[in-house]
Amino acid sequence: MIKWTISSLEYDIQKSGKNNVVSKINYHAWDGDGDGMGQVFGRVQINTDVIEASEGVEYYDPLDNFIEWSDLTEDKCIEWVKESLGEKGIESVESRIEKQWSESKNPTINLGKPF
Numbered sequence: 001m002i003k004w005t006i007s008s009l010e011y012d013i014q015k016s017g018k019n020n021v022v023s024k025i026n027y028h029a030w031d032g033d034g035d036g037m038g039q040v041f042g043r044v045q046i047n048t049d050v051i052e053a054s055e056g057v058e059y060y061d062p063l064d065n066f067i068e069w070s071d072l073t074e075d076k077c078i079e080w081v082k083e084s085l086g087e088k089g090i091e092s093v094e095s096r097i098e099k100q101w102s103e104s105k106n107p108t109i110n111l112g113k114p115f
Helices: 076-106
Strands: 003-015 018-033 038-045
Touching: 003 038, 018 076, 038 076
Parallel strands: none
Antiparallel strands: 003 018, 018 038
């Protein structure tokens, strides 16, 4: 089972009257056992910009559902990462991890020198 963790959060100290507004999330996803491992480090940007209403476009403020810094959880941030990546992005990350893990268990490339 692939595990997801949050390495760090980048945030605006103040934005739109809110404090500590997360703008980027650095994540680490991995899977492995004693015989091998696959991992991906990545970064996603969180949209915190207001979209003003215009013809055919509704007003949208992503900070309407703002979560206070002290109330943020790793699970919520992982949810944001996955929402940002979308289904295809998640599949790509997980596929890369599985490929690395398989390669680490049955290597087709090695390092070394004959002397």
